[in-house]
Amino acid sequence: MLVMGGSSLARSGNLRRIEDSLRAAGVKWAAFPGVPAEPTLDWVDKGRRYLRDTRAEVVLGVGGGSxxxxxxxxxxxxxxxxxxxxxxxxxRDPASAGLPSICAPTTSGTGAEVTPNSVLTDTERGVKASLRGGDLTPAVALVDPELTLSCPRPQTAYSGLDAIVQALESYTSTGANPYSDALALRAFELMAPALPAAVEDGGNLEAREAMALGSVMAGLALACARLGLVHGLAHPLGHLCSLPHGLICGLLMPHVMQFNLPVAGPKYAVAARAISLPNGSDEKAAGALVDWIHDLLEEIGVARPLGECGLREADYPRIIDEALASGSTKHNARSVTADDLRSLLRSIATGKTP
Ligand SMILES: [Fe+2]
Structure with missing residues (x-):
C-alpha cells in the first residue's frame, strides 16, 4: 500500500496509527508524505514514479482535498x-483501469472521497482544472469525524465553506434531480448550523460529525448533478489570487447567488426554509438566504472584499475564457455570458457587496 498525506500526516500521529495497523494486518507499505496544498502535475508525476518503484497495489490518501x-x-x-x-x-485517455484508491478525509470540505475528478494545477499553462474519469472515484471512502478533530480553525472554516457552497450549487445546478436534491438539501441542513459551531470549538464532535456527513453527501450530490458558477470562477480566480479554494468559494457565493436569483430563487427559498430562516414569499426567503451567507462569513471570521486580491481589468479576458469553458459554469442555474461575467467581476473587484 502506498500511504499518502500532507505535512500534518506524521505530526497528527495518524501516520503512526496507520503503520501500526498495517503492520498488525501484515500489509507492506511505503509512505509518501508532504503533498502540498494546490498540488501540481509535477507532484502527480513524482508520485507515479514512486508508485512504480514500490510496486504498491493500492493507494491510501489521508488528508484534505489536495x-x-x-x-x-x-x-x-x-x-x-x-x-x-x-x-x-x-x-489522452488511460488505456486501462488503474489501481484502487482508499480516501480518508481529514477536513470536511471537497467530498473528493466520493467524486470522479481530481483538481490539479498545470504550472506550465497556468491553469487549475480537473482531471476526470469514472475510475477516479475511490474504491473506499473512510469518513470518520474523529480524523477532523485536529483540523485547524482556518482550514475548518475554508473547507466547510466549500462544502456548503457545493451543497447549494449542486442543489440549484441544471444537472440537479430528485436524487441529488435529497442529498444536497439534507447536506445543507446538517452543515448550516454545524459550521460556525465547528469553527468556534474544533473539539465539538457533534458539529464535526454533521460536517463530515454533510460534506460527503454534498460530494455525492455534485458527482451526480455537478456544480455552478462559483466553482467555474473559483479555479481561475484561485490561481490568480492564491487564496484557499473554500475561501474564494465562500466570498464569491453572495455575488453569484444575486446573479442566480431570477432562476434559482425558488430553490434558494426551499433551502432557506430548511434552516428556518424568516418565512414569507419565495422572494423574501431567497433574499434571506443570501443575507445568511453574508452573516456566516462574518460569524466565522473570513469576510473581506475579494477586490483586495488584486483583480485587474487586464485579467478579465483570461478569467472569463476559463470560467466559460468550465463544466461547472455550464451547469449553473442561470446561463452565463461573457458580458454577465464582466459585470460580475467588476462588482467583485470594486468590493461592491450585492
Ligand atoms: Fe469546491
Whole structure:
C-alpha cells in the first residue's frame, strides 16, 4: 500500500496509527508524505514514479482535498506511460483501469472521497482544472469525524465553506434531480448550523460529525448533478489570487447567488426554509438566504472584499475564457455570458457587496 498525506500526516500521529495497523494486518507499505496544498502535475508525476518503484497495489490518501486528489490521480494513472499533463489536457485517455484508491478525509470540505475528478494545477499553462474519469472515484471512502478533530480553525472554516457552497450549487445546478436534491438539501441542513459551531470549538464532535456527513453527501450530490458558477470562477480566480479554494468559494457565493436569483430563487427559498430562516414569499426567503451567507462569513471570521486580491481589468479576458469553458459554469442555474461575467467581476473587484 502506498500511504499518502500532507505535512500534518506524521505530526497528527495518524501516520503512526496507520503503520501500526498495517503492520498488525501484515500489509507492506511505503509512505509518501508532504503533498502540498494546490498540488501540481509535477507532484502527480513524482508520485507515479514512486508508485512504480514500490510496486504498491493500492493507494491510501489521508488528508484534505489536495492529498485525496493526488492519491486518486496516482492510482488512476498507475499503468500509464505518458506524463500526467497529457491526460489533464485531454490529449489522452488511460488505456486501462488503474489501481484502487482508499480516501480518508481529514477536513470536511471537497467530498473528493466520493467524486470522479481530481483538481490539479498545470504550472506550465497556468491553469487549475480537473482531471476526470469514472475510475477516479475511490474504491473506499473512510469518513470518520474523529480524523477532523485536529483540523485547524482556518482550514475548518475554508473547507466547510466549500462544502456548503457545493451543497447549494449542486442543489440549484441544471444537472440537479430528485436524487441529488435529497442529498444536497439534507447536506445543507446538517452543515448550516454545524459550521460556525465547528469553527468556534474544533473539539465539538457533534458539529464535526454533521460536517463530515454533510460534506460527503454534498460530494455525492455534485458527482451526480455537478456544480455552478462559483466553482467555474473559483479555479481561475484561485490561481490568480492564491487564496484557499473554500475561501474564494465562500466570498464569491453572495455575488453569484444575486446573479442566480431570477432562476434559482425558488430553490434558494426551499433551502432557506430548511434552516428556518424568516418565512414569507419565495422572494423574501431567497433574499434571506443570501443575507445568511453574508452573516456566516462574518460569524466565522473570513469576510473581506475579494477586490483586495488584486483583480485587474487586464485579467478579465483570461478569467472569463476559463470560467466559460468550465463544466461547472455550464451547469449553473442561470446561463452565463461573457458580458454577465464582466459585470460580475467588476462588482467583485470594486468590493461592491450585492
Ligand atoms: Fe469546491
Amino acid at each position: 492529498v485525496l486528489d493526488v492519491a486518486k490521480a496516482i492510482a488512476f494513472l498507475a499503468h500509464e506511460d505518458a506524463p500526467t499533463a497529457a491526460y489533464h489536457r485531454g490529449e
